[in-house]
Amino acid sequence: MLEGLEELSKQILKDCPHVQRIVPGRINRRKGRGVAEFKVQYPTPAGLKCIYLRSGATQEVFLICSDLQLAQEWLQKDKQ
Numbered sequence: 001m002l003e004g005l006e007e008l009s010k011q012i013l014k015d016c017p018h019v020q021r022i023v024p025g026r027i028n029r030r031k032g033r034g035v036a037e038f039k040v041q042y043p044t045p046a047g048l049k050c051i052y053l054r055s056g057a058t059q060e061v062f063l064i065c066s067d068l069q070l071a072q073e074w075l076q077k078d079k080q
Contacts, residue, residue: 002027002054004036005061012063018071019047025060032056040075043068048075 001009001024009022030053037053038061047065051058065071 002052002057002059004054005052005059008038008052009061012075016071016074018065018067018074019063020066021064023062023064025062027057027059029056030058038075040072043072048072050075 005024009024012019013022033055034053036055039051039053041049041051043049044062046062047068048063048071050061050063052061063071
């Protein structure tokens, strides 16, 4: 896992009742630098596919959700 993703995953599991499990995915290199960022990309049959951006790399993150819509709303609310 990329640096910072483990702590973020634990926080999401603890605070969001609609996310049951988090499955880290593939890590890819990328150009550029910047602040760590977590983005929802699109829904999947089991939940949400997200991406975690970190300086020099990205990692896919799959959220297994009991309620897809409420989980997505919670993640968007948390960003504001």
